[in-house]
Amino acid sequence: MIKQAVKQSISSDRKWWEQSVVYQVYPKSFYDSDHDGVGDLQGVIQKLDYLQELGIDVIWLSPVYSSPMDDNGYDISDYQGIAEEFGTMADMDELIAQASKRGIKLIMDLVVNHTSDEHVWFAQSKTDKNHPQRDWYIWQDGIGTGPPNSWQSVFGGSCWEYEPVTGQYYMHTFSKKQPDLNWENPQLRQAVYQMIDWWIAKGIAGFRVDAITFIKKSFDAAGQETGIVKANQCGIDTMLKELSEQSFRKHDLLTVAEAPGVSLDQLSSYVGTDGYFSMLFEFDHIDLDLAEDGRWYKPKKWSLHDFKEAISGSQTLFNEQGWGALYLENHDQPRSLNKFIEPAGIGPMSAKMLAAVYFLLKGTPFIYQGQELGMTNTSFQSVDEFNDLASIDQYEAALKEGFDEKEALRAVGNRSRDNARTPMQWSRAENGGFSTGQPWLPSNSNYQIVNAENRQDPDSVFSFYKQLINLRKNSEYTELLTYGQYEEVLGSHPDVMAYIRRNEDKAVAVLANFKNKEVEIDFPYQVKKVILTNSSETAVEHTLQPYECFVLELTN
Incomplete structure (x- = not known):
C-alpha cells in the first residue's frame, strides 16, 4: 500500500x-x-x-x-x-x-x-477623480465625518487615509504610506x-x-x-x-x-x-x-x-x-x-x-x-531601538491596554x-x-x-547545515528526501517530534527532543544506521538527551 x-x-x-x-x-x-x-x-x-x-x-x-x-x-x-x-x-x-x-x-x-504613496501611479491617481489611473487604487467616500468603514490596518489604526485634494479616502492594508492597488482594474x-x-x-x-x-x-x-x-x-x-x-x-x-x-x-x-x-x-x-x-x-x-x-x-x-x-x-x-x-x-x-x-x-x-x-x-533596551513599524504599533497598543513601558518592551521585543x-x-x-x-x-x-x-x-x-544540504542534494538519500512520502511517528509524545520519509527502496527517520532534559522514547523500528546526529552518541537507545536529534536509515 x-x-x-x-x-x-x-x-x-x-x-x-x-x-x-x-x-x-x-x-x-x-x-x-x-x-x-x-x-x-x-x-x-x-x-x-x-x-x-x-x-x-x-x-x-x-x-x-x-x-x-x-x-x-x-x-x-x-x-x-x-x-x-x-x-x-x-x-x-x-x-x-x-x-x-x-x-x-x-x-x-x-x-x-500595494505600492509606495510616492509611486508615480499613485501620484497621478490622487490628482483627480477622473484621472485614467484613479481606479488603479481603491478610493471611497467617507461616511459622515469618518472613513468608509471600521476596518483596521495590519499595522494598526484605520486602513483608510483621507486625501484632501479629492475629498476621498484611499485604502491601505498596511502602512498609510502603502496604498493598496485595485486588482479589479x-x-x-x-x-x-x-x-x-x-x-x-x-x-x-x-x-x-x-x-x-x-x-x-x-x-x-x-x-x-x-x-x-x-x-x-x-x-x-x-x-x-x-x-x-x-x-x-x-x-x-x-x-x-x-x-x-x-x-x-x-x-x-x-x-x-x-x-x-x-x-x-x-x-x-x-x-x-x-x-x-x-x-x-x-x-x-x-x-x-x-x-x-x-x-x-x-x-x-x-x-x-x-x-x-x-x-x-x-x-x-x-x-x-x-x-x-x-x-x-x-x-x-x-x-x-x-x-x-x-x-x-x-x-x-x-x-x-x-x-x-x-x-x-537581540535585547531591546528602549522602544527607540525599534525600526520595525509593526513593533512600534504593537508597543503603543500594549501601553493603551495597560502594560507599563518595561512590560510592553519585553513582550513586543x-x-x-x-x-x-x-x-x-x-x-x-x-x-x-x-x-x-x-x-x-x-x-x-x-x-x-x-x-x-x-x-x-x-x-x-x-557545518551541520552543510551536511543537511549535502544529504538532500548529493547523497544516496537524495531521491528519498526529495520525493519520498511523509509519515508521522510518536505523534502523542509530548516532548519528541519524529517522522519517517519513505520510498520503495529506503526509509529514513528523524528523531528530535525539543526539551532541555532527557526523555524516554519507544521507537519501534529497526535502525540500519545513523546517518547524522548532533550528539556524540553512535546509536539510538531508549532515551534522548536534551535537544538530541538523529537522522536514521531504517530497515525498510
Missing part, C-alpha cells in the same frame, strides 16, 4: 526547484561594502563565495527596488529602479551574472498588493504583468510573492464588517489564476507565495498540479503563539503537539499533491531558537536539532541569513521583526564584521560568540 502511494506521488514532470535549497538575503543587513552602515548589492556579490560554500542553489533577495523605506523596501516607488542605498541597476545585473557563474539562481520579492493588472516580464527578461528565476492573498477586497454586505483587513476573500481565485497564466506559467519559475488565510483544504488550488504558485509559505506552524487579534503582547499558549499537528497536516497533503516551502525563519519572524527553545537551552545543540527537523521534510528548504550560524534574538533584521554576524570584529560604519540597526551583542569565523569547525552549526 505504501509502495503504491509512493509511485503515485512521483511525477515525471520534475521541477528544478524541487531539488533546490533557498537562502534568503535581507540586503540591508547582509554585508555593507561601502561602510555607510547599510548593506548593499555589492555586499551580496562579495559574499557569494560564502553562499556557494554553504551549498545553496537559490538566493531570495528581499526588496531592493526604489523606495522611501517607510517599510524597509516593501513600499515601492519604482518597480524598475534600484534604491540608491543598495546600489544601481548595473550592480543588480552584476549580481545576477556572478550568482549564475556559481550555479546560483536569484528570485526577488514581488510586492503587488484590468489596466493595472496588465501593467503589473509587464513589469514581471521585464524582470524575468533580466534573468530573474522567480519571485517570493508578498501579501498576495490581500489583493481581493470584499465591500458587499456579505463581506467583512469589522476588524483587521482579512486575506483570501471570495473571488481571489480568478485574480490569482490570471496572474499565473499571464506571467508565471509562461516561464520556468520558482514562485512562492506569502499566503496568510489559506486553509489546508484550499492548498491544492494554490500549489496543486494546476496551482497558482510553485509553493507557499504556511503560517500555522510559525504563528502558534498568535491569537486572532494578532497582538504580540498577549501570546497564546501552545505545545509541541500543536507544532507537530500543523506540520503533519500539510505534509500529509503533500504526499498526494502540491509542494511545501520549508522554513522556520524569515525577515518577519523572530529567530527560531528563541521561538521554539527555552532560554537555558539556546545554543548549537538546539540549533542543529531545529535544522534537522524542518530541513528533511517534503518540500524546498529555505534558510534565512544567520540561521545557519545559530543567530538569536520577544516577537519584534527587528530580531531577524540585526546585521549578519560575519566575524568577531566590530559590528560583527558587517560594517565599519554605524549600522542602521544595532548589532546583536553576542556577535563575538555567534559568527561565521568558526564555520570550518566540523561541530559548528554551519
Whole structure:
C-alpha cells in the first residue's frame, strides 16, 4: 500500500526547484561594502563565495527596488529602479551574472498588493477623480465625518487615509504610506504583468510573492464588517489564476507565495498540479503563539503537539499533491531558537536539532541569513531601538491596554521583526564584521560568540547545515528526501517530534527532543544506521538527551 502511494506521488514532470535549497538575503543587513552602515548589492556579490560554500542553489533577495523605506523596501516607488542605498541597476545585473557563474539562481520579492504613496501611479491617481489611473487604487467616500468603514490596518489604526485634494479616502492594508492597488482594474493588472516580464527578461528565476492573498477586497454586505483587513476573500481565485497564466506559467519559475488565510483544504488550488504558485509559505506552524487579534503582547499558549499537528497536516497533503516551502525563519519572524527553545537551552545543540527537523521534510528548504550560524534574538533596551513599524504599533497598543513601558518592551521585543533584521554576524570584529560604519540597526551583542569565523569547525552549526544540504542534494538519500512520502511517528509524545520519509527502496527517520532534559522514547523500528546526529552518541537507545536529534536509515 505504501509502495503504491509512493509511485503515485512521483511525477515525471520534475521541477528544478524541487531539488533546490533557498537562502534568503535581507540586503540591508547582509554585508555593507561601502561602510555607510547599510548593506548593499555589492555586499551580496562579495559574499557569494560564502553562499556557494554553504551549498545553496537559490538566493531570495528581499526588496531592493526604489523606495522611501517607510517599510524597509516593501513600499515601492519604482518597480524598475534600484534604491540608491543598495546600489544601481548595473550592480543588480552584476549580481545576477556572478550568482549564475556559481550555479546560483536569484528570485526577488514581488510586492503587488500595494505600492509606495510616492509611486508615480499613485501620484497621478490622487490628482483627480477622473484621472485614467484613479481606479488603479481603491478610493471611497467617507461616511459622515469618518472613513468608509471600521476596518483596521495590519499595522494598526484605520486602513483608510483621507486625501484632501479629492475629498476621498484611499485604502491601505498596511502602512498609510502603502496604498493598496485595485486588482479589479484590468489596466493595472496588465501593467503589473509587464513589469514581471521585464524582470524575468533580466534573468530573474522567480519571485517570493508578498501579501498576495490581500489583493481581493470584499465591500458587499456579505463581506467583512469589522476588524483587521482579512486575506483570501471570495473571488481571489480568478485574480490569482490570471496572474499565473499571464506571467508565471509562461516561464520556468520558482514562485512562492506569502499566503496568510489559506486553509489546508484550499492548498491544492494554490500549489496543486494546476496551482497558482510553485509553493507557499504556511503560517500555522510559525504563528502558534498568535491569537486572532494578532497582538504580540498577549501570546497564546501552545505545545509541541500543536507544532507537530500543523506540520503533519500539510505534509500529509503533500504526499498526494502540491509542494511545501520549508522554513522556520524569515525577515518577519523572530529567530527560531528563541521561538521554539527555552532560554537555558539556546545554543548549537538546539540549533542543529531545529535544522534537522524542518530541513528533511517534503518540500524546498529555505534558510534565512544567520540561521545557519545559530543567530538569536537581540535585547531591546528602549522602544527607540525599534525600526520595525509593526513593533512600534504593537508597543503603543500594549501601553493603551495597560502594560507599563518595561512590560510592553519585553513582550513586543520577544516577537519584534527587528530580531531577524540585526546585521549578519560575519566575524568577531566590530559590528560583527558587517560594517565599519554605524549600522542602521544595532548589532546583536553576542556577535563575538555567534559568527561565521568558526564555520570550518566540523561541530559548528554551519557545518551541520552543510551536511543537511549535502544529504538532500548529493547523497544516496537524495531521491528519498526529495520525493519520498511523509509519515508521522510518536505523534502523542509530548516532548519528541519524529517522522519517517519513505520510498520503495529506503526509509529514513528523524528523531528530535525539543526539551532541555532527557526523555524516554519507544521507537519501534529497526535502525540500519545513523546517518547524522548532533550528539556524540553512535546509536539510538531508549532515551534522548536534551535537544538530541538523529537522522536514521531504517530497515525498510
